[in-house]
Amino acid sequence: xxxxxxxxxxxxAMLGAGIAMGxxxxxxxxxxxxxxxxxxxxxxxxxxxxxxxxxxxxxGQAVSESxxxxxxxxxxxxxxxx
Amino acid sequence: MTIQIVDWxxxxxxxxxxxxxxxxxxxxxxxxxxTAGKASATLSYRPELAADVMKTMLIGQxxxxxxxxxxxxxxxxxxxxxxxxATMLTGWAYLAAGLSMGLSAIGCGVGSGFPSANACEGxxxxxxxxxQLTTLMLIGSGVAQSTAIYGFLxxxxxxxxxxxxxxxxxxxxSLLAAGIAMGxxxxxxxxGEGYAAGKAIGAAARNPxxxxxxxxxxxxGQAVSESxxxxxxxxxxxxxxxx
Numbered sequence: 163x164x165x166x167x168x169x170x171x172x173x174x175a176m177l178g179a180g181i182a183m184g185x186x187x188x189x190x191x192x193x194x195x196x197x198x199x200x201x202x203x204x205x206x207x208x209x210x211x212x213x214x215x216x217x218x219x220x221x222g223q224a225v226s227e228s229x230x231x232x233x234x235x236x237x238x239x240x241x242x243x244x
Numbered sequence: 245m246t247i248q249i250v251d252w253x254x255x256x257x258x259x260x261x262x263x264x265x266x267x268x269x270x271x272x273x274x275x276x277x278x279t280a281g282k283a284s285a286t287l288s289y290r291p292e293l294a295a296d297v298m299k300t301m302l303i304g305q306x307x308x309x310x311x312x313x314x315x316x317x318x319x320x321x322x323x324x325x326x327x328x329x330a331t332m333l334t335g336w337a338y339l340a341a342g343l344s345m346g347l348s349a350i351g352c353g354v355g356s357g358f359p360s361a362n363a364c365e366g367x368x369x370x371x372x373x374x375x376q377l378t379t380l381m382l383i384g385s386g387v388a389q390s391t392a393i394y395g396f397l398x399x400x401x402x403x404x405x406x407x408x409x410x411x412x413x414x415x416x417x418s419l420l421a422a423g424i425a426m427g428x429x430x431x432x433x434x435x436g437e438g439y440a441a442g443k444a445i446g447a448a449a450r451n452p453x454x455x456x457x458x459x460x461x462x463x464x465g466q467a468v469s470e471s472x473x474x475x476x477x478x479x480x481x482x483x484x485x486x487x
Binding site: 197 | 347351355391412413414415416417418420421422423424425426427428429430431432433434435436437438439440441442443444446447448450451453454457458460461462464465466468469471472473475476478479480482483486
């Protein structure tokens with residue numbers, strides 16, 4: 163097992179990619195699920211507004227998704243560019 | 245003291261096997277306990293529904309248990325795989341497989357507990373639609389299990405892939421990172437999808453005529469929530485397959 167400088171940095175970049183994507187997926191997963199749960203609750207109260215509620219839920223989830231996409235981009239950069 | 249490659253592989257297998265079943269047990273047990281608690285609370289004010297509630301509770305607990313069973317299967321596979329012909333990387337792959345399976349099962353076990361618990365409570369409220377509520381619970385908790393299945397997939401890939409003889413730092417780190425990415429990445433979607441399914445069942449039990457639209461809203465919400473789990477799967481696959 164040889165650990166020259168470049169090889170070590172490459173290894174740490176891979177580890178960084180794994181940690182970035184792993185931790186970065188926790189927040190959006192829970193947050194979007196919470197939004198979906200509350201939307202279901204609201205549809206149960208006002209079934210006639212189901213279309214509006216689904217639209218609002220999707221817009222909210224799309225914003226919540228952004229940090230997950232940032233994590234994905236950073237992870238891919240660390241894998242392929244560094 | 246000289247450490248042979250076989251010792252490295254066995255050490256990795258022991259730690260990985262322990263992590264896999266140990267972490268997976270946390271989630272499954274929490275989810276099942278939450279279900280049993282809600283079922284008991286329901287029976288305290290509707291004792292006449294004991295048969296229905298018990299049936300749904302056991303089905304829901306069985307689904308929540310799947311994540312724990314995946315953890316056990318991966319643990320046994322790691323512990324009893326042959327060490328002949330193994331390279332140093334195999335030991336690190338076993339450790340990563342344990343992380344991938346164990347961590348992702350935490351979220352899915354707890355997540356599957358929410359729909360089962362709310363289904364038990366919902367049957368107490370609306371015993372007439374207990375069949376439909378159980379079906380909705382099975383769909384919801386089945387979707388919540390999906391990231392545990394991704395974790396299982398990555399763990400199997402790590403256990404059965406053959407690795408080159410020379411272990412470089414970047415190869416070791418790639419394998420570990422794949423396990424961490426899929427393991428931690430599986431927690432959030434599992435919890436979130438389970439919460440969504442739980443709320444959908446609770447709402448359907450209050451207002452049974454919304455069952456159809458509720459199933460649709462729940463599935464759309466869960467599908468969006470799943471996306472970060474799929475990103476994690478993609479990153480983990482990229483990391484494993486580059487070694």
